[in-house]
Amino acid sequence: MLISGKRAFVTGASRGIGAAIARTLAVEGADVAIGYQRSTGLAEAVVRDIRALGRKAVAIQADSADVAAVTRSVQKAAEELGGLDILVNNAGILRTGELRDMSLEDIDATLNVNVRAPIVAAKAAVAYLGEGGRIISIGSYFADRVPASVLSVYAGSKSALIAFTKGLARELACKGITVNLVQPGSIDTDMNPSQGPYGDVLRQFIATGHYGTGDDIANAVAFLASDKAAYITGSSLTVDGGANA
Numbered sequence: 001m002l003i004s005g006k007r008a009f010v011t012g013a014s015r016g017i018g019a020a021i022a023r024t025l026a027v028e029g030a031d032v033a034i035g036y037q038r039s040t041g042l043a044e045a046v047v048r049d050i051r052a053l054g055r056k057a058v059a060i061q062a063d064s065a066d067v068a069a070v071t072r073s074v075q076k077a078a079e080e081l082g083g084l085d086i087l088v089n090n091a092g093i094l095r096t097g098e099l100r101d102m103s104l105e106d107i108d109a110t111l112n113v114n115v116r117a118p119i120v121a122a123k124a125a126v127a128y129l130g131e132g133g134r135i136i137s138i139g140s141y142f143a144d145r146v147p148a149s150v151l152s153v154y155a156g157s158k159s160a161l162i163a164f165t166k167g168l169a170r171e172l173a174c175k176g177i178t179v180n181l182v183q184p185g186s187i188d189t190d191m192n193p194s195q196g197p198y199g200d201v202l203r204q205f206i207a208t209g210h211y212g213t214g215d216d217i218a219n220a221v222a223f224l225a226s227d228k229a230a231y232i233t234g235s236s237l238t239v240d241g242g243a244n245a
Contacts (some may be wrong), residue, residue, distance in 0.1 A: 001027075001028050001029035002226035003025060003028045003085075006031070009074060009086070011064065011090050016187075017187060018035075018088075020215050022046055023218070024218035024221070033057070033077035034046055034059050064091040065112045067116070070117050071124045074128075084125060085132065085133055087121060087134070091113060091117060093110060096150040110157050114157035114160075115160045115161070118161060122137075122179075126177075129177050130177075134177070141183045141238050144238070169233040180233060181236040182236075183239065184216075184240065185206065186211045188211040194210070208241040217239055
C-alpha cells in the first residue's frame with residue numbers, strides 16, 4: 001500500500017473524480033474524510049465503500065463558496081480522523097460562456113470555489129500537516145490550453161492554481177510538506193460525460209482517442225501522496241491522454 005496509515009481529506013468527493021480519489025486513497029491504506037455539498041446519499045455510499053475496505057471514513061458537508069465552512073470542514077476532518085496528512089482540493093465548478101455574457105454571480109462563484117476555496121483549505125490544513133504532509137489540488141488541462149472562448153473564466157481559475165501551487169511549495173518545503181497539482185483532461189464524469197454534447201469535439205484533441213476515467217486521476221493523486229513522490233513539489237502533472245501534447 002502506498003499510503004498505509006495516512007489520514008486524508010478530499011473535498012468534493014461524493015461523486016466523479018473526487019469519489020474515485022477517496023476510494024483509491026482508501027485502497028492504498030488511508031483513512032478518508034470526504035467533503036460534499038448536497039449529495040448526502042452519494043457521500044454516504046462512498047463512506048460505506050471505504051469502510052468496507054477496513055478504513056475509517058466520514059462525510060463532511062460544506063459549501064466550498066463559504067470561507068468559514070471550508071475552514072470548519074478541514075478542522076472537522078482532522079478531528080474525526082485524529083489528525084491530517086493529506087489534503088486533496090478537488091471541489092470545483094464549471095461555468096462557461098463568453099465573458100461579455102457571463103453574470104458577475106457566475107464569475108464570483110467560479111473564483112470562490114475554484115480558487116479561493118483551495119487556498120483557504122490549504123491555509124487551514126497547514127496547522128495539522130507535519131513532515132511528509134501532502135497538499136494536492138485538482139486543476140484542469142485547460143489551464144495550459146484554451147481551445148474555446150467560452151472557457152476563459154474557468155481556465156483562468158484553474159491556471160491560478162499553478163502559481164499558487166508553486167508558491168506554497170516553496171513556503172512549506174522547509175516543513176517537509178509537498179504541494180502539487182494534477183490537471184485532468186477529458187474525464188468521463190457527470191460534469192463532462194464522454195457521450196455528452198461535447199464528447200466528439202473533445203475526443204478529436206485526445207492523442208489516445210478516448211476519455212479518461214476517475215481512476216486515472218485517482219492513481220496520479222495516490223502516487224503524489226506517497227513517499228515515492230517525496231522529491232516532487234511545486235509541479236503540475238497533466239493527465240489528459242495527450243490532448244495537450
